[in-house]
């Protein structure tokens with residue numbers, strides 16, 4: 001697998017808009033994420049966080065530069081890269097089990113029922129296999145979405161504000177769940193969030209982006225131990241990182257208004 005998992009080199013992205021001309025969303029983005037690393041991206045709204053995630057997912061292509069995952073140039077979406085969005089995107093007409101099985105069955109993977117059951121258990125949903133999404137809470141639906149991604153055995157999980165629609169308590173338990181899942185399966189995770197506390201709690205490194213056109217302005221490495229618990233939210237290291245990230249975001253915003 002080498003010592004890099006996700007690599008963006010000098011990536012730029014322009015969007016062509018019909019009415020108002022081209023928009024440069026990203027300019028000269030360089031990013032390297034190591035295998036098994038959790039990397040959080042924070043930055044002001046519209047700075048290009050989701051654009052980066054979409055490029056790594058293969059939903060879109062860069063205008064310049066290169067995007068590689070496990071040494072292979074990204075050209076299209078694939079089961080090696082699982083995506084979890086804020087909206088769970090489950091099929092409402094399928095049970096939790098069938099939602100998790102769906103992609104496996106499409107790819108004719110054997111023993112899909114057993115695999116789906118295993119991953120539903122891994123996200124704490126044993127006993128909910130036959131429930132439909134409407135019968136599950138918001139947090140449980142996101143657990144199904146995560147189980148669905150894990151069932152594909154991805155080397156990289158891309159998460160775009162995955163817990164953004166959840167209440168604070170559910171959000172914290174989902175963050176803890178994500179860390180448990182990471183401990184078990186060790187995927188590489190690119191995690192986008194507006195929430196600085198969430199970024200610090202989950203990540204090994206945190207990238208702060210500039211306003212549009214987005215670049216990564218600063219990267220901070222967390223010295224928080226693993227496994228982490230909510231007690232770490234009150235630690236000196238947590239406070240140190242939070243202060244540095246908030247200072248960086250402030251610089252970004254000040255540079256924009258100068």
Ligand SMILES: Nc1ncnc2c1ncn2[C@@H]1O[C@H](COP(=O)(O)OP(=O)(O)OP(=O)(O)O)[C@@H](O)[C@H]1O
Pocket residue numbers: 015016017023025043044045046047048049050051052212
């Ligand atoms: N398909 C598109 N066509 C035109 N412009 C786009 C398109 N997708 C994104 N943009 C623009 O590119 C910029 C970056 O968008 P992006 O969604 O990546 O930002 P973001 O940092 O994820 O924002 P937020 O935090 O608000 O979700 C924004 O100005 C957005 O309006």
